[in-house]
Amino acid sequence: MDVTGHTSSGGHGDPPQGPQKAASIRDVAAAAGVSYQTVSRVINGHPNVKEETRKRVDAAIQALGFRRNATAFALASGVTRSVTVITSNTVLYGYAATLQGLEEASRAAGYALGVRVVTPEDDLDRTIAAAADTGGGVVVIGFDAIGAAALDRVPAHVPCAALVEAPRPGRTPSRPAVWADDREAARAATEHLLSLGHKTVHYVAIPASTGTRRLAGPRAEGWRQALEAAGVAPPPTSGKGWDAQAGYEAGKKLARNKDVTAILCGNDDLALGVLRALHHAGRRVPEDVSVIGFDDAPHSGFVTPSLTTVRMDFHGLGRAAFGLLRAQLDTDQQEIAPVPAEPTLVLRESSGPRDA
Amino acid sequence: MDVTGHTSSGGHGDPPQGPQKAASIRDVAAAAGVSYQTVSRVINGHPNVKEETRKRVDAAIQALGFRRNATAFALASGVTRSVTVITSNTVLYGYAATLQGLEEASRAAGYALGVRVVTPEDDLDRTIAAAADTGGGVVVIGFDAIGAAALDRVPAHVPCAALVEAPRPGRTPSRPAVWADDREAARAATEHLLSLGHKTVHYVAIPASTGTRRLAGPRAEGWRQALEAAGVAPPPTSGKGWDAQAGYEAGKKLARNKDVTAILCGNDDLALGVLRALHHAGRRVPEDVSVIGFDDAPHSGFVTPSLTTVRMDFHGLGRAAFGLLRAQLDTDQQEIAPVPAEPTLVLRESSGPRDA
DNA sequence: GCGAGGATTGTGAGCGGTCACAACGTGGGC
DNA sequence: GCCCACGTTGTGACCGCTCACAATCCTCGC
Numbered sequence: 146m147d148v149t150g151h152t153s154s155g156g157h158g159d160p161p162q163g164p165q166k167a168a169s170i171r172d173v174a175a176a177a178g179v180s181y182q183t184v185s186r187v188i189n190g191h192p193n194v195k196e197e198t199r200k201r202v203d204a205a206i207q208a209l210g211f212r213r214n215a216t217a218f219a220l221a222s223g224v225t226r227s228v229t230v231i232t233s234n235t236v237l238y239g240y241a242a243t244l245q246g247l248e249e250a251s252r253a254a255g256y257a258l259g260v261r262v263v264t265p266e267d268d269l270d271r272t273i274a275a276a277a278d279t280g281g282g283v284v285v286i287g288f289d290a291i292g293a294a295a296l297d298r299v300p301a302h303v304p305c306a307a308l309v310e311a312p313r314p315g316r317t318p319s320r321p322a323v324w325a326d327d328r329e330a331a332r333a334a335t336e337h338l339l340s341l342g343h344k345t346v347h348y349v350a351i352p353a354s355t356g357t358r359r360l361a362g363p364r365a366e367g368w369r370q371a372l373e374a375a376g377v378a379p380p381p382t383s384g385k386g387w388d389a390q391a392g393y394e395a396g397k398k399l400a401r402n403k404d405v406t407a408i409l410c411g412n413d414d415l416a417l418g419v420l421r422a423l424h425h426a427g428r429r430v431p432e433d434v435s436v437i438g439f440d441d442a443p444h445s446g447f448v449t450p451s452l453t454t455v456r457m458d459f460h461g462l463g464r465a466a467f468g469l470l471r472a473q474l475d476t477d478q479q480e481i482a483p484v485p486a487e488p489t490l491v492l493r494e495s496s497g498p499r500d501a
Numbered sequence: 502m503d504v505t506g507h508t509s510s511g512g513h514g515d516p517p518q519g520p521q522k523a524a525s526i527r528d529v530a531a532a533a534g535v536s537y538q539t540v541s542r543v544i545n546g547h548p549n550v551k552e553e554t555r556k557r558v559d560a561a562i563q564a565l566g567f568r569r570n571a572t573a574f575a576l577a578s579g580v581t582r583s584v585t586v587i588t589s590n591t592v593l594y595g596y597a598a599t600l601q602g603l604e605e606a607s608r609a610a611g612y613a614l615g616v617r618v619v620t621p622e623d624d625l626d627r628t629i630a631a632a633a634d635t636g637g638g639v640v641v642i643g644f645d646a647i648g649a650a651a652l653d654r655v656p657a658h659v660p661c662a663a664l665v666e667a668p669r670p671g672r673t674p675s676r677p678a679v680w681a682d683d684r685e686a687a688r689a690a691t692e693h694l695l696s697l698g699h700k701t702v703h704y705v706a707i708p709a710s711t712g713t714r715r716l717a718g719p720r721a722e723g724w725r726q727a728l729e730a731a732g733v734a735p736p737p738t739s740g741k742g743w744d745a746q747a748g749y750e751a752g753k754k755l756a757r758n759k760d761v762t763a764i765l766c767g768n769d770d771l772a773l774g775v776l777r778a779l780h781h782a783g784r785r786v787p788e789d790v791s792v793i794g795f796d797d798a799p800h801s802g803f804v805t806p807s808l809t810t811v812r813m814d815f816h817g818l819g820r821a822a823f824g825l826l827r828a829q830l831d832t833d834q835q836e837i838a839p840v841p842a843e844p845t846l847v848l849r850e851s852s853g854p855r856d857a
Numbered sequence: 858g859c860g861a862g863g864a865t866t867g868t869g870a871g872c873g874g875t876c877a878c879a880a881c882g883t884g885g886g887c
Numbered sequence: 888g889c890c891c892a893c894g895t896t897g898t899g900a901c902c903g904c905t906c907a908c909a910a911t912c913c914t915c916g917c
Contacts, residue, residue, distance in 0.1 A: 179897090181897090185876095192894095194894095195895065198896085215636065216872090217872070220576050220874070220904085221902055235597060236597045236799075259613055259614060260600075279613065443745065447749065536868080548864095549864055550864095550865070551865060570904070573903035573904040573905085576873070576905090578904075
């Protein structure tokens with residue numbers, strides 16, 4: 146197959162007329178026979194402008210195709226209507242969906258949205274500074290360790306809101322933040338499995354945002370609590386990654402253990418990997434083993450067996466985070482940030498009673 | 502399950518010291534006992550500054566925590582080092598992966614990345630204007646009709662590069678653009694199925710970027726060409742959407758037709774839906790029907806049956822598109838844009854010989 | 858020992874807007 | 888008929904930085 150990527154520089158040489166420098170308010174003012182300040186008043190909808198003058202200016206604006214220079218506006222007014230999202234990932238479903246919510250909310254509010262990915266190799270402070278240099282606000286997606294670390298380093302004077310895995314234990318978040326009750330959701334999912342007759346539930350973990358605390362995040366915590374409440378000693382967790390491959394590795398080991406009849410996974414990708422490993426090992430789902438995922442990725446209802454999972458309102462979380470940021474930027478316009486929907490357990494084929 | 506979303510306004514009242522207006526070059530100049538112009542020279546690495554002076558200025562910069570105001574720099578210099586991506590979607594795998602490539606490339610080059618989603622409801626011109634107002638360049642993801650329409654409306658004076666489904670038939674692209682040879686890839690995939698003994702291949706389409714031309718994009722075209730080359734009359738196509746649900750609908754109908762033994766899908770999500778429909782209809786894959794997807798989404802190798810698909814280098818496409826834009830913005834720095842990898846057919850379990 | 862020329866530094870102007878204030882009319886109230 | 892308030896418009900300064908140019912300092916060669 147000889148199928149190569151292509152590029153085309155396209156177009157012809159420069160068209161005869163030059164780059165045509167954009168018109169400024171002074172150009173408009175000259176064309177309309179008024180002062181630049183009057184033009185400024187018109188484009189800002191200032192009330193005290195004579196109707197006839199306004200019309201003349203508007204006509205000149207149309208004629209010259211004037212658009213207010215956003216950079217100059219920002220410099221002179223100090224207002225920047227922009228948000229930069231700092232995140233370690235943009236493709237994983239949870240992140241992508243959150244980003245989408247943020248984008249929608251910011252677009253609706255007339256804010257420009259920037260995205261800046263942080264990697265472990267990057268200098269966190271440089272990255273944050275670059276984001277803050279735009280002059281607008283910053284939203285940090287702190288679902289993982291990198292994001293959480295970034296959040297901690299945002300200078301106090303930078304307007305900032307965060308999405309976190311869970312509020313830091315013990316202390317109130319240093320920044321306005323939104324989160325979903327992952328712990329409770331994990332507990333509910335685990336209880337559901339126990340109620341189906343499973344003696345225990347194994348957990349395949351996503352990397353936690355806090356390296357320290359029990360080496361686990363709220364999802365693991367909820368799982369553990371549900372087991373303990375049922376008088377079951379939590380078995381060791383597995384999983385080291387976010388993707389299906391990591392789930393597959395973990396699943397391979399779990400598949401060998403005949404005591405494993407129920408597996409909760411930190412996200413749907415992991416669950417898919419686990420499903421695959423169980424399949425390879427000849428263990429049927431849900432007859433032999435039940436599997437529950439987390440997040441409800443768009444395709445999770447279409448794989449076979451379809452995946453029982455916890456639906457998360459990442460979208461709403463993103464919108465809420467934007468609202469929190471906007472409240473800082475736009476102190477007067479106190480719009481209430483929408484409250485995200487609660488996580489819900491979506492029952493599908495991958496879970497069922499023990500010994501069905 | 503009472504699991505609600507939470508927000509926290511966090512933090513305490515304003516700390517005693519005021520917002521601490523950021524230091525300007527004049528502040529630094531005063532602290533270092535030089536003129537503001539000298540500070541400007543230092544931060545821009547101008548050669549003709551005495552070593553001792555430079556040190557003094559650097560020290561003042563450190564002491565005051567000075568960071569050059571990006572807005573003022575942009576206004577005064579006219580240089581903006583920023584890209585805004587215009588796209589109709591950020592979550593679907595192809596888009597998300599492209600976006601990721603764009604982000605990486607722009608970050609590596611020190612450009613800020615903005616994202617702006619266009620919807621059918623939006624006024625295209627307003628959206629484009631908003632993107633162009635940032636002063637930087639624009640990259641349009643023209644994989645679909647909305648994106649393609651947006652591309653057509655980008656004013657000539659705005660630096661712009663595009664990702665397209667395929668170059669517009671007949672005319673050279675009006676803008677520098679990158680694309681993959683989807684047509685050839687679809688042809689190869691179709692030929693593969695025919696070589697496995699299938700009498701014909703059915704196609705479940707993604708929405709095309711051009712409403713007009715034969716109502717199909719390059720993927721459909723390649724499929725059709727392969728069939729025609731083999732002397733087979735292309736059966737009617739189906740599919741109206743991008744997601745698994747659309748694939749499921751299309752698959753339900755195809756499943757009823759016993760002549761259907763091979764199905765090519767416009768993307769992996771559709772393929773997943775088709776797989777699901779076949780499963781519900783009791784038709785085995787690949788024994789009864791072969792299915793091939795497109796894009797190679799991360800999870801496609803982990804579903805059961807794992808999906809034969811065409812791997813696309815969206816990542817490389819994104820990087821290449823950025824390179825094309827940068828060449829316009831940074832006329833001197835003529836770095837060669839990386840060439841994306843060619844699409845490759847990835848053979849997995851969902852395809853096999855007829856009557857296996 | 859002095860002038861040329863390069864290195865180093867400072868000054869003025871301007872990017873394209875905004876803000877604060879002054880300068881015009883006008884009309885109404887006395 | 889006069890004064891003041893108000894509606895309307897214009898002027899100056901400034902946001903924080905860059906550019907172009909002028910001014911100063913040094914060093915070298917003759």
